[in-house]
Amino acid sequence: MGDLSLEKVSETYLDVLKEIGNIGAGNAMTALSQMLNCKVDMKVPQVKLLDFNEVGALMGGEEQVMVGVFLGVEGDITGSMMFLVEQGSAKHLLHKIMGDMVQQEGFSEIEFSAMQEIGNIITGAYLNSLSMMTNLTIIPTPPSLTLDMAGAILSVPAIEFGTLGDKILLIQSQFYDEVEIDGYFILVPDIESYPKILTSLGIPIA
Amino acid sequence: MSEIIKVGMADLKTCVSPDGVTTLGLGSCVGIAIRDPVTKIGGLAHIMLPDSTTIRNSSQNIAKFADTGIDELVRQMEKLGAKKARMVAKIAGGATMFTFQGKNDMMQVGDRNVEAVKKKLKEISIPILAQDTGKNYGRTVTFYPETGEFHIRAVGKSESII
Numbered sequence: 001m002g003d004l005s006l007e008k009v010s011e012t013y014l015d016v017l018k019e020i021g022n023i024g025a026g027n028a029m030t031a032l033s034q035m036l037n038c039k040v041d042m043k044v045p046q047v048k049l050l051d052f053n054e055v056g057a058l059m060g061g062e063e064q065v066m067v068g069v070f071l072g073v074e075g076d077i078t079g080s081m082m083f084l085v086e087q088g089s090a091k092h093l094l095h096k097i098m099g100d101m102v103q104q105e106g107f108s109e110i111e112f113s114a115m116q117e118i119g120n121i122i123t124g125a126y127l128n129s130l131s132m133m134t135n136l137t138i139i140p141t142p143p144s145l146t147l148d149m150a151g152a153i154l155s156v157p158a159i160e161f162g163t164l165g166d167k168i169l170l171i172q173s174q175f176y177d178e179v180e181i182d183g184y185f186i187l188v189p190d191i192e193s194y195p196k197i198l199t200s201l202g203i204p205i206a
Numbered sequence: 207m208s209e210i211i212k213v214g215m216a217d218l219k220t221c222v223s224p225d226g227v228t229t230l231g232l233g234s235c236v237g238i239a240i241r242d243p244v245t246k247i248g249g250l251a252h253i254m255l256p257d258s259t260t261i262r263n264s265s266q267n268i269a270k271f272a273d274t275g276i277d278e279l280v281r282q283m284e285k286l287g288a289k290k291a292r293m294v295a296k297i298a299g300g301a302t303m304f305t306f307q308g309k310n311d312m313m314q315v316g317d318r319n320v321e322a323v324k325k326k327l328k329e330i331s332i333p334i335l336a337q338d339t340g341k342n343y344g345r346t347v348t349f350y351p352e353t354g355e356f357h358i359r360a361v362g363k364s365e366s367i368i
Contacts, residue, residue, distance in 0.1 A: 052254075053214035062231035063346060065361055070304040106362070144304035148361055151215065151231020152344020155254070156303050158215060159234055159315050162254045166216070166267050 016201055018047040020133060021171035024126035025185060029175050031125035035118070036096045038177055045173040045185075055154050055168055059184065060086065062151030067107075069119030070156060072141035073127065077193035081140070082157050082186040083123050087147065089181040090115055096177075107147055116145045126185060134200040160188045210348060213237075216270040218251035220282045223352035232299035232345045234316035236272070236323050239296045239349035239356050240279060240332065242288035248351025249283050251275045255315070256322030272322035280330065293332045296356040296368055297323055298347050300339040316340065336368035 025045045033040040048058070056062035067090040069083045085093070094111050095102045097118075102111060120143055131138040146153060154168075161168045171185040189197060208224035215235060221227050223246035229237050232252065241248040251269060258271035268274035280290060300320035320339045327334055338345070338358050348357045356368045 052216050056215075056231060068303075146303055146342070148233070148303065149231035149344040149346065152233030152301065152303060153231075155215065155231075155233030155235045155344075159254050162216065162270055166270070 014047055014049070016198070016203060017169070017171070018045070020130055020187075021045045021047055021173070021185065023133065024129045025171065025173040025175075025183075027125040027129040028122040028185075029173075031121045032093075032118070032175075035121055036093070036177070038096065040175050040177050042173060042175040045171050047169070047171055049167050049169050051166065052158050052162070052168060055158065055170070056151045058172070059084070059150045059154075059182075062149060064150045065147065066090075066150045066153055067115055067119075067145065067147050068153035068156075069116070069123060069143045069145050070153075071123055071143040073138055073187075073189075074141060075139040076136035077134075077138060077189055077196050079187070079189040079193055080157065080160065081123055081127065081188065082153075082184075083119055083126075084150070084153060084184040084186070086182060089179070089183075092179055092181065093118055112145060112147075116143060119143050119145060122183075123185075130187075134197055136196065136200055154186075157186045157188050164191060213250045213252050215252055216254050216267055218249065218269045218275055218279045218282070220247065220249040220279070220286055221351060222247050222286065223350070226348055226350045226352075228346070228348040230346045232347060233301055233303050234299070234319060236297055236299040236316075236319045236339070237345075237347045238272075238276060238279065238323055238327075239298075239347070240276075240283060240293050241295075241349070241351045241354050242283065242292045243294065243354065244292055245286075245288050246351045247283050247286045247288040248349055249279045250347075250349050251279045253319065253323065256318045272319060273326050276323070276326045276330070280332070290330070290332070294335050294354070295327055295332050296336045296349070296354070297327075297334060298338045298345050298356065298358055298368070301344060302340070302342055303344070305342065338366065338368055 227250035300316040
């Protein structure tokens, strides 16, 4: 497993990730819909293996302002995870929870902490389904949140992927209530964790 | 008509005045702008990681690392007619985008990138004239080799020039 590179991952592995993404995102949306107390629909998530250059474009350009929630993963597997949502969509979600308390410009302290809670719930539900599928213990660390340019936020997982190869793997999930919201999940297992995930799912390691 | 050439993540480009070079949304990565003030040849590298020698999986992309990326940028500028002895640099980026208590060293990769860039530039005797590094926010940078101005933008902040 020493020379693992994401370019070489098998179709099977991508299918598995897609399935994890699908179930994870599905669980995350259920949790979100309970929190917002409304119906949230979701399209089939898309697993994308992209060049570093292509990631920003996918999210509307490197300078698109987004909310990024980042947390560490500990337990049987280690690594990190990120959830990204465009700032307008984040405002929409906040409006659902806080109503008119949401300010027009920028993010207030209380909006930040509400967003952190949303991120917590979404990523928690996502990791929970990964844990159930693999039967591995996965403990998320408290999330850290930032509002910044997509490129800058993505540099964090990109750098971690950069130690493995020249691609980044992410899961795009579109969900909507009245408006369509694009959310992105990026799971970055440490290199030692890849075989653990695959083995636990019964996939032979090539 | 002058052109602003875009540099992606883990990428590098050269340009000749009046053209400029830009890279959008630098986070923990570092942007290294180098210029030969006489020929007004310039270049910008957007590096992601400090050191190519510590990565097992030898990457094809030399622009990804501080050490190999800077060497390559200088080489390409020399090919255009720039002289290394005249080259000067300005650097930006290397932010810590997320803060954790006592988390692993990956978190400080921004700082490590900045250190590696400084070390490499010192090693090849290219002085750093100015820098805007660290802190906790992303930066979009544009470099004009005509004047040597390095323009820096960040969310919710006014543009600065170093």
